[in-house]
Amino acid sequence: MALNAIPVHAIERIEILSDGAGALYPGSPGGAINIVLRHGFEGATAWAGTERPARPGSEFENVGGMWGGKVGRGRLTFGVDGFRQAEIRRKNRPHTAASWTDGGSFAGTSGVSVGGNTVLITDGKGTATREDDETVARPLGECSGRGYTGVLSNPFSQPGSGCGFAWADIAWIDDHPRSGLYRLFAEFDHPISKGVTFHAAARFSQGQTKFRYAPSVGAISFDFSDNPSQALQDFRTGLLNGLDLPTGLNADNVTAVNLRHRFTAHGNRDWTTDLLEYDLTAGLRGHLWSGIGYDTHVRSEYSSTRQRGAYFVSESLIRDAIVDGSYYLEDPLNPPEARAEAHRQAIRDTTLRQKHNVSTSIRSAQLALNGPGAALPGGPMRWAAGLEVNHREERNIQTYRGPSGTHDVSDVVGQGGTSYSGERLRWSVFGELRLPVHRDWTVALAARHDRYDDVGPTWSYQASTVWRPHKALSLRGSWQTGRRPASLSNLNSPTSEYFPRVCDTKTWTGPLADCPRNQLDAVTGGNPELEPSKAQAYTIGAKATLGPAFVSADWFRIEESETPGNLSDQKIVDIDARGGSLPPGAAVIREGTLITRIVNPIVNSGESETSGVNVRAGARWKFGELDTGFDLRWLHVLDQESKVGGIVQPGDFPRNRIHATLSAGPGLRGDGWVVDWHIRAITEHSNIDNSGRFETWVGHDIALTWRNVMGVQDLALRGGVFNLGDAGPQTDTSNPGSYFSRYDAVRGRTFYLSLKAKW
Template sequence: MAVSAVFGVVAVLGIGSQQAYAQERVTVTGSSIKRIESEGALPVQVFTRDQIEKTGATSVADLVQSLPAMQGFTQISDSIGAGGAGQSTASLRSLGTRTLVLLNGRRMAQWAGQTLTGGGDGIDLNAIPLAAIDRIEVLTDGASALYGTDAIAGVVNFITRANFEKFDIGGGMSQPRGSVGKENHLSLTKGWGNGGSDGYNFMLSYNKDKKDPIKSTDREFSKTGELRWNEGGRALIFAGNYSTRAQPANVSIPGRGLVNPYNIANGGRCPAGHVPDPTAALSGSEFCYFDFASTVQIAPKQERESFLATATKRFGNHTAYAEFVHSTSDVTWKIAAAPVDIPIPTTSPFFPIAAGMGATAGVSARLRMQDAGNRTALDTSKANHLAVGVKGLSWGWDYDLSFLQSKNDWREYYPSGWIASNELVAALNAQTVNPFVEVGNQSAAGTAAIAGMQFIGEYKRGATQLDVLGLRGSREAFKMGGGMSMLGAGVDLRTEKASYSPSQIAQGIGNVLAGDSGAEVPFDVSRRSWGVFAELQMPLAKTLETTLAVRHDNYQGPGGSTNGKASVRWSPSRQWLFRGSVGTGLKAPAVAQTADVRQHYGVTGGSYACPFAAGDALAVLCVPGNNQYDVFAKGNPDLKPEKSQQFSIGARFEPVPQFSAGVDYWNIHLKDRIGQIDESTVFKNPVAFRSLFTSFTDPTSGATTLAINLANSNLGEAKASGLDFDAVGRAKLAIGELTSRLVWTHMLEHKVQLTKGGEFVSDLGRFGEGLAPAAGPVFRNVFRWFNSLDAGNWAHTITINYKSGYQDQTSTEDDCLAVVASTGDCAASNRTVDSYMTADYQVRYTWRKNLKLTAGVLNLTDTDAPFTLKTNGAHSKGFDPRFADPRGRTIYINASYQF
């Protein structure tokens, strides 16, 4: 058989033909030429609807992000403090937004929550309804002439149901360990008319799902930021996951540092939810760290709703079509209470507390507003996508003329926990709120004042729009030794828009949010572009085919660029196929990245010690202990496009119809990489990156502290290469048909230059600077092994999921992130994160092909997420939610009925 898959991921082999599409000429992802699907020379993975159902996935994001070729994506837990703001993305090869996502072969508007940094640049997978999807095609070879050379990593194409005539109703629920994170989903799909016999088809599809949150304390591996482990015969504590803003507040006293009145009064102990400085035994420090990780969520609450309508009408050799998608995604997330700095002049009613600890002047307090509760945000994303067109056969051409308008709207609303600075200062001056009492011990007036000082309302919003007018077609060209050559060509005109509209308080007009303050700047930018392409497929012989493609793109601003691609397919026998391709690509910066704007961008994800020696001029801006520091982001209108050179070569072997195996080697060389240097890299290399350090003055306290600038720039080159392997075997047994499939990605190289012309730094198998939105490891090996037994009406499926271990985030004695528990000495750490393997089981019963009843268990063995010291990304600590599922063992049931 010409196709292989893993739990449904099917790779087109180019040998033979697929049963469902054996005679149908279709446009295959990666080519503009209509042809029999299995004739292609490029590696395309196809994920059919039946195979989707066997995974147990209930959303497009869960499904796509589980593929072995996917690494470095933004997932929903990144909303919790990591800037994800409700978005989920696709990322092939850990190349981030260099993966192009399509719906029925057409682009969609970029997510509207994208930022100046390029964070959020990409399609939000939450906008695509899974219930309406017929299949997913993944082109793992990049720089497509048809869709655009910005698809450097590859293409993910979602194909909706076509010619559907029935009524399909489905639903289900899941329950993870501990009855938290529950999920419910419902789908309805109805079609009318047969495109073949009736000449028309109309389909409506509705999808709704809801997922409950999971708190950090719901899981043992994430319940605290006080991470303890053994390494090198020593018991160590990680000191990089705390905050010096506490309740009762830590007092900053010149010449003495931070002091906490509770710590002094209680013999070095700290209140609940706080921990003493791990170095206290050696340094004699007397302050308390706030364990913020114990108060956050590790999975947010999410509600999604989508509606899709498609229509086709045939007129002779021509077919008019239209599709419309409306979807909403609401993500509610919670992070720790607001951190604020409070000036305490000698005239303050609270100064005697500081004076009692030896202060004379220049005092401030570092407070965590726990009495206001967690900062809670609701991110709402709305997508409206309309495509209309006509396709058919005219003058020998298979043509497709289309227009699409795709919009995305994102809004962030704050329902609780966010403190308005003016009201806080007034309450402190009036002694209504006391920063030096424990949580829950404010007076009635103080409690009322805290409730009244919270900002409730829309904080910021963004909008994007994409308009595309496109024409493409294909036809036979001329006869060659292996048959007729095929010619494809096309043109598209695009307009992209992106705007950002912070509220008045977000802009710092009249007031700011205490602890989250910053004068955010609105922007409204747009760009026009056009592209033309041509593709020629030439059968040089019956067994040898080559394809040449060229595309020219012209962007308003960056200008024009011409890129080409060549591929070859050789099948010397029915058992063997060899293929290869070489090409170049170009990705222009996201529209938002080019906005000439600098603005406050929150705080660092990790906590860091002062990177400068005591005599350094910048050292006076540091805060004692390990702290989160403020960050500024800046757009850059002078960014150059990223360029790529890439090639792939592969072979497939099918000795018998019951077995097939193949391997593809791919290599991508990226130049002029757009991004920002990662925060941990900046703090670990303060000499090399001294120019990135600046200062930030808090509008609430007036205190000026250290900050960093993370401006957009062309950072240099990046290189990535690897092997994609897949195999499938089938056997008919007495009890049914057994199918075993393996899909495995083995990374050989993944490294970047942090600066142009600098040394390459690898993140392969280690925590380091990455090509994806945030630093992290690239797994050397990722595989999924699918085993299915179909026995009459019953189908049993077992899936093994594996990600290899990696070198954890390292620490040195100088940065003092790791501390010897018994002595308080700073220690170096160089540990390894364990590999992560889980097993899923599903059983499905089908009655008369109409009713399907499914039950399954994800993570059958209830394997915990591996322990890690990572400091960036989501605010959860102890594990990395980007790479491990915090739900644990999850039981689910699904049912669908079609008539």
């Protein structure tokens, strides 16, 4: 389930399960996360908090409360909390705001689209394959007013000029919508008889988000090479006669026209999304005979997002309106008076609204047993085993409607995605043994078998061991292997569109660092023949403790193969540019030199290898009344490689991720105040085609925690600053519009304060 369904103050701790049968769920190695909720809470607590970034956007408030106590012979805990958070608008952050030079080139822009009002014209002078046809660009209309940048040169690296549009001055930042959510949870347990306890839990959340993007941008192509209709010929003549065409090029020679047009008069694209999620569990736990414990329960989980979008455009209808002249293409915000009524009617006729409903429903039942086994030199062995049945159903239904009825997503300008539905039934059996073969040596074995009704059986195995040659030193290692089924979306999704940003290395001859990465049309789709993928992981490590200090290090290697995957879109274009052989089904489709579509299928041909070292260190010291502490977490990646169809995928990765905390204060071990200084760092790495770098990012947080404020028992105050140095996201040195949107980096310097009371 999602963390959104759990009030944050109801969480006691979050565990990372790296071994045992639980870490194998759901049929592959890699570990699992176990969220442990508060149990046995007595009394009542309430809290409130606020966060305020230094720049506008992402302001946050939350409030909540929780109560726990005895009810008859049982116990009940319930809580409620809620929050609201403002959106972040791209224009309010320096790394996402639109930038350009008046009269400059598209190559030097950020947050600016060729699709303001640009015409790309292809002549018919090439060979029969049309690969040698030439393309030239021209702006259409005045290219002035709200949102437009004026005329800029070399759109899509093509000769000529175009009309740009500063979409980033309108759009909000992805993953930072305006949002609000409230959450409820309750846990109850009650003894039924000796050795039998009934337990139940319910978690519920409901909320809403709002998001905005710039008006739709269309890439509408007109092909005149094969006996065009008279209406198309008249449209071509009327469109091109008003443009400053190169010498020797006239309308009759033009074989294709590609419009990149922003539908500003239709309005900004707005989305409202309603969120709903619940998780219900009920069961029995207790003990049987000879120390054998059991836990059996049934569980129902449900999550849904119901999205409503407005101001989309039908490509087929707007195409007809452009050709017949009812839609005023040159300046949609300011049509001539004689054409204004027809233009407004064309907008009404071509405007669509979206409904996008996504839901996941999971029903499961489980029986788990555990108990002691035979006595070994290091103590009694322990075992656990269980059975589980799980039914999962997913629905992802997207519809667009307008005055003329329902439209397929392929007919919606600038939109992608697809509708699909799928379900699967899984039967599972799992087991685990812990063998203390010596008082200083423990071995753990685990296995899991899953049988799916759609992809068949999978197995997962794990072996781990810990040896303590000295009380201050332990050595450990593990091995895991397993198979994982493809997702329901990868199996069931029909062909869908998406819009990657790609450098056309076939037409661009300058330095890669200066190559514009234009947003292009691409298609992919699900594959019902996908097989379960393979995964294998190894770790070897040690931990040493010396007084108040400790240090641990673990080497790891993770190998995956036969994973569902796509080539990177940039790699497909690069292979095509040098005349190489693409994997089956992949293609780059061009009109002349202009890319009109990339075809990128999903196949069982992905593989990856990652190895590295995970280091953890910490210490505690006491200086009189002052307690101090240090904690370090360092992940160093030694090697990482990804392939699809045997082709190494481009891109780099950060070699180091570091999180260090220095703490000081008399309250480090109890009451009083504590100051924490957090340092987080991610080292530099290259962009996908090695034309630029994402530079090292370092963030600092300062926090003050004060328990029993002013002597008031159980009153706690916490405040501080996230991202004290206001470090922005890691940004591509060759393309400022490309960045990693880590949460604190996007928000910038943020002040926060919270208060919590218990009684």
